[in-house]
Amino acid sequence: MIKTNNIRDLTTIKEGLDALKLFSDDSLEVIHITLSEGEIIKEHKNNVDVVFYVLEGKGELVVEGEKYHIEKGSCLEVKRELNRSWENVNGLPLCLLAIKKMK
Secondary structure, rough: OOOOOOHHHHOOOEOOOOEEEEEOOOEEEEEEEEOOOOOOOOEOOOEEEEEEEEEEEEEEEOOOOOOEEEEEEEEEEEOOOOEEEEEOOOOEEEEEEEEEEEE
């Protein structure tokens, strides 16, 4: 069986953040995030490993105080329990997928 979602039909999962849950099951969660120019996701930790894939734009990812300049086409993994934050450092929207490995 095929399970489908259309991004236009989803609602944000967190107030004040353009984040849409595209898929979720026991082992995986896929979230589409869009950050406007200068928008920040404050430092936080996740209790699961997260793979990020940048669809559009440029951003700055800070992991445990170390800055990474990330752009379209970049794919990276941030291990669980590490402090991380995102900032859009470009004049265009920063769009990325956050793929959470739930197990």
